[in-house]
Amino acid sequence: MTHDPGHDPSELHHPGDVEDEPHGPDDHGETHGHDDHAHGPEELGPVDVQLWGAFVLGIALGLVPVLGLVLATSG
16 A cells, blocks of 8 residues: 655545544533434334244255255265
């Protein structure tokens, strides 16, 4: 990685850095509560049983070839 010889690479500023926040990097909500940007708490929705079932089935089906490889190489 190259850089300008007249500039210190640690001085680079990237958009979205913590210092861009209006309260600065050390504000952990002492005056505004935990959420400094006035967002409401996020509610969790119901558990999608069908989606989780598909996930578990996919993992199980993905392990079938692994089991085949283990059996083929262990004998």
